[in-house]
Amino acid sequence: MARRSGVWLWRWRRNPLRRTSDVVEAWILLVAWVLAVAGGVLAGVLTAGAMQQAAERVRADTHSVRAVVTQEAARGAVRPVGSALGWGTVRWTDADGSAHTGRTRVPVSAAPGDHVTVWTNGRALPAPPPASSADIAFQTTLGGLWAGTTTAGVVIGGAKLARTRLDRRRFAQWDEEWARVDTPWGWKTG
Secondary structure: OHHHHHHHOOOOOOOOOOOHHHHHHHHHHHHHHHHHHHHHHHHHHHHHHHHHHHHHHHHHHOEEEEEEEEEOOOOOOOOOOOOOEEEEEEEEEOOOOOEEEEEEEEEOOOOOOOEEEEEEOOOOOEEOOOOOHHHHHHHHHHHHHHHHHHHHHHHHHHHHHHHHHHHHHHHHHHHHHHHHHHHHHOOOOO
16 A cells, blocks of 8 residues: 555656656646635635625615506516516606605506506616525525636646646657667667
8 A cells, every 4th residue: 555655656766767857747736736726716706705795795785665657667568578577768856855766677567557567776876686695695605616717727737737738748758768778879769
């Protein structure tokens, strides 16, 4: 069993066949894995936190108001199948008493004079309804996973690029060594 564990650590042991590039490659791999794991987790947590804060800020700024339909919803041919909403004009009074008019999605069955609930943002403009807590949790989780995976992928890709450059350098060194070995014998291989 001790021999098998030594196979994994051959780049770190003193060995006449070990080159400087082998030690450099071992350090690159170690640093890359640590950065990929730690950086991926950190990027995922920070992204999820930022998305959570942004969603909560939108939820805090968005509120529902009762509005009166002033123009019925357009029943145009361009409407998603099964959609019961269309674009209509509504009028509402904000909490400070100011009257506003705007276009928003209302039920297609709403006629002028009907009362509907609409959502407005912090500037008293019509806005889509805020995302539910479950939607926010799902979106922040996906965003965190995407950011963490991307960060880890970039780090591993950079390590792979560095290893490729090391391999090219090793191949060039081997070519030089073969050229020195072949020349004294008086013939070339290949």
